[in-house]
Amino acid sequence: MADIPAEVDVAIVGAGPAGLAAATELCRLRAGRVLVVEREAEAGGVPRFCGHSPYGMREFGRPMLGPGYARALVARAEAAGAQIATGVTVTALRDGPRLTVTSDAGTGEVAARLVLLTTGIRETTRAGRMIGGTKPGGVLTTGGLQGLVYGAGLRPFRRPVILGTELVAFSAILTCRHAGIRPAAMVEPGARITARHPAGLLPRLLGLPLHLGTDLAAIEGRERVEAVVLRSGGAERRLEADGVIVTGRFRPEATLSREGGLTYDPATGGPEVDEYGRTSDPAIFAAGNLLRPVETAGWCWGEGRAVAGAMAVALAGALPPPAVRRVARTGAIAWVVPQRIAGGCSPALDTLQMRAARAASGRLSLSVDGHEAAARALRALPERRMLLPLPAGTGSPEVRLEAAP
Amino acid sequence: MTSESAVPRGPFDVAIVGGGVVGCALARRFALAGASVVLMEKAVDILDGASKGNSAILHTGFDAPPGSLEAACIAEGYRDYDEIHARLGLPLIRSGALVVAWTDAQEAALPSLMEKARANGVSDVAPLTRAETLALEPHLAPTLRASFRVPREGLIDPWSAPLAYLTQAMAHGAEVLRGCAVTGGARAGDLWRLDTTLGEVSARLVINAAGLYGDLLDEALIGRRDFTIRPRKGQFVVYDKPAAALAGHILLPVPTAITKGIVVCRTAWGNLLVGPTAEEQEDRANAPLDHATLDALRAKGEEILPALAEHDVTAVYAGLRPATEEKDYRIAVHEAGSYVTVGGIRSTGLSAALGIASHVLRLAQEAGHGWQAPNEVAWPRMRNISIAAPRDHESAGNGGIVCHCEQVTRREIEAALSAPLPARSLSGLKRRTRVTMGRCQGFHCSGPLARMTAGAFDLPMAGNG
Structure with a gap:
């Protein structure tokens, strides 16, 4: 492990938008030696494989494609003075904090004054959704598809069914188009398309049949997918297809933090943090999509940069003590980040971010010690960002989403 | 040596039909x-058949019918595995098992189960x-x-x-x-001539280890069947590695007449099933x-270990046990000692x-077969892919990790593709290395893996999920 320092000031785990933004910012703030470890052969994170979406307005002031955006983030972090070590996997998070790392050179250890976890997210797989049927080849997540298409130049199938209508499903459609794959149908268990308008126009534009209120009940085929069974309103029907793209339902890639003993929030699937991005171990911070499923690259970039600012303050010993005030949630709120409030000034996460558990028209409110501090009416949809101001003062905050009568 | 082209082969002393765990043993x-x-x-x-999906436990046979052939084979199989596993580089995680009673009736059954x-x-x-019990778990x-505790029940790697x-x-x-x-x-003289999809294969002794097809093979070769296979499906859910911290022991229910019931246990790879x-x-x-x-199943798991509700399912699978109309194994010698059926090896085959192998060897010897044993025994060592010993990625020159979830290195994949019996399908590579079997199911490694395996498989990789 010759090229990896044994001791650094800040070790960042994961070189996606959040980690690279944090590295750049920590260097700019002269936080000392900053090391970013990335398990893949190339830094840049998920945008590397998104050859289509608009990236970079907030970060670079111009629209960019994913791969170019990823390269620009890497270049900026390196120019700022951060060391990025690729092909290095962190296998354990230990007290100190110390990271057990492994690479072609074998196993080693890095000690850091502070650690930032920016390990990102993954999609829920066919297994995680417990879809029935056989287990043939040709069932992929969007990430797996993009790895095969953009990473290996393969066309894994010709007529797949796409499951899900989150934004990433439309990324899957565009990846299919790039590879000359013509999806047979798009299937969504919910009553409407999850992604924001105008993404929903895409299936119609491409003549792709869209089945709402429909479950993918089973997959058929032994070696390769031969058909899928769709279930809608109690009726089942068979649709021929040679592949399935299982999209979305992102989950934070939280195994490292969980096995490292950090307090875990089952609601987000990631570690609990306070408004400084500080986890239950005050020397370990977290940012980006590890905190919750799922936000845009630009959002993660901003979050990484903001938490880096808090870490620089922490290195100077000037962060308020770790918090015990938890943000309570009631009604149809699936999760809230940050989960805890320390109550100091200059928070890194300066809003409470939430998602609705289900579609609801109603009233979103924040109260502190029972007194309402903020409220607004809204039409909440799952997978859409809801924000409230971070509560001031020292009382006990509670967020609430009530359906209108 | 492996050579798999269509030419007449033999005569061999022994032809084994079926490459499941029993055939391999x-x-x-x-x-x-x-x-x-x-x-x-x-x-x-x-x-690829019954051995594809099981609970990956090395049983002591504590709950087998006493006096049965199954009980004898499990006891001998356990002793042999315990003796040879280290030399072959195979894991044995001595977790122990707890047979847990949840009702009055089950509690009342515990003493007789211990008997x-x-x-x-x-x-x-x-x-x-x-x-x-709660202090232990x-x-x-x-x-x-x-x-009650069964200390010697253990976890093994059912494919390595x-x-x-x-x-x-x-x-x-x-x-x-x-x-x-x-x-x-057909048998002519003292030689079996078997028709196969790769041409004729001749042998003096044929052993039917065809598992789920055992009865059909008997019918095709000896014109009779003593039993009928009744495939019994077993579905499983597998949780991500952090869930393995929830149970040290194999957690068994009180068995019924039909089944051992739903088990909750760690795996040799550090998951929980x-x-x-x-x-x-x-x-x-x-x-x-x-x-x-x-x-x-998920709900059942949460009844046993409530904290499972906070853990992710990362894999699901189903296996088929070659059960028959009877509980015990169906091992019998036919055709003047030239044919042995090894059938009905249901859930305890691993x-x-x-x-079973030693039992069948004794049957063959009793039937008059005999050979000169080699002077030296070779002990090829498997690469460890379990949590019981250091993993390949911990040593230098491993080529880096390709599958992050299961921490599978480039060197491990290359070794599995060039081993004496190389992987010829993605499923085979998965069983040898665990590649793509973790929480992301190929989200991250599909691309690199497709490049590495180009040309190695009969059916090129289209990914799995």
Whole structure:
């Protein structure tokens, strides 16, 4: 492990938008030696494989494609003075904090004054959704598809069914188009398309049949997918297809933090943090999509940069003590980040971010010690960002989403 | 050596039909006895039938019917595995098992189950009160009544073990024919001539280890069947690695007359599994998963370990056990000692395989077969992919990790593609290395893996999920 320092000031785990933004910012703030470890052969994170979406307005002031955006983030972090070590996997998070790392050179250890976890997210797989049927080849997540298409130049199938209508499903459609794959149908268990308008126009534009209120009940085929069974309103029907793209339902890639003993929030699937991005171990911070499923690259970039600012303050010993005030949630709120409030000034996460558990028209409110501090009416949809101001003062905050009568 | 082209082969001393765990153990046992062995597997790779999906436990046989052939084979199989596993580089995680009672009736059954264990030679079982059980396994639901501990039950790697048996057989000259289905055959003089999809194969002794197809093979070769296979499906859910911290022991229910019931246990790879169901079906080839059943398994797991509700399911699978109309194994010698049926090896095949192999060798010797055992025994070592020993990625020159979830290195994948019995399908590579079997199911490694395996598989990689 010759090229990896044994001791650094800040070790960042994961070189996606959040980690690279944090590295750049920590260097700019002269936080000392900053090391970013990335398990893949190339830094840049998920945008590397998104050859289509608009990236970079907030970060670079111009629209960019994913791969170019990823390269620009890497270049900026390196120019700022951060060391990025690729092909290095962190296998354990230990007290100190110390990271057990492994690479072609074998196993080693890095000690850091502070650690930032920016390990990102993954999609829920066919297994995680417990879809029935056989287990043939040709069932992929969007990430797996993009790895095969953009990473290996393969066309894994010709007529797949796409499951899900989150934004990433439309990324899957565009990846299919790039590879000359013509999806047979798009299937969504919910009553409407999850992604924001105008993404929903895409299936119609491409003549792709869209089945709402429909479950993918089973997959058929032994070696390769031969058909899928769709279930809608109690009726089942068979649709021929040679592949399935299982999209979305992102989950934070939280195994490292969980096995490292950090307090875990089952609601987000990631570690609990306070408004400084500080986890239950005050020397370990977290940012980006590890905190919750799922936000845009630009959002993660901003979050990484903001938490880096808090870490620089922490290195100077000037962060308020770790918090015990938890943000309570009631009604149809699936999760809230940050989960805890320390109550100091200059928070890194300066809003409470939430998602609705289900579609609801109603009233979103924040109260502190029972007194309402903020409220607004809204039409909440799952997978859409809801924000409230971070509560001031020292009382006990509670967020609430009530359906209108 | 492996050579898999269509030319007449033989005569061999022993032809084994079926490359499941039992066939692999038989190949090893007969090769070590000095016989020339050929093993034929109709799938493109070994372990593609009943051995594909099981609970990966090395049982002591404490709950087998005392006096049965199954009980004897499990006991001998356990002893043999314990003796040889270290030399073959195979794991044995001595987790121990708890048989947990949740109702009055189950609690009342515990003493007789312990009696049965002692009758099976498993004398170290020990009763535990509710408090003692919870002290050992604090994540168990507190509604449990009592339990007893079976200290020697353990966790093993259900795919590396048979691969090791077969690799050792190959080191002693055994041939392996994959993609080789036996379609018929007849005995002329003292020689069997088997028709296969790879041409004629001749042998003096034929052993039917065809698992889910055992009865059909008997009918094709000896014109009769003593039993009918009734495939019994078992579905499983597998949780991500952090869930493994919830249970140290294998957690067994009080068995019923039909099934051992739903087990919760860690795996040798550091996951946690819940299963299997026991569902009779006609289909011998496919074991389809069912969403509602998997949901019910998940709920059952959470009844036993409530904290499982906060953990992610990362894999689901189903296996088929080759059950018959009777409980015990169906091992019989036919055709003047030239043919042995090894059938009805249902859920305990992994634990019993080495014992079954020794039992069948004795039957063959009693029937007059005999060979000159080699002076030296080769002990090929498997690469460790379990949590029981250091992993490849911890040593230098591993090429870096390709599959992050299961921490599989480039060197491990290359080794599996160039081993004496190389992986010839993605499923085969998964069983040898665990690649893509983790929480992301190929989200991250599909691309690099497709590039690495180009040209290596019969069916090129289109990904899996």
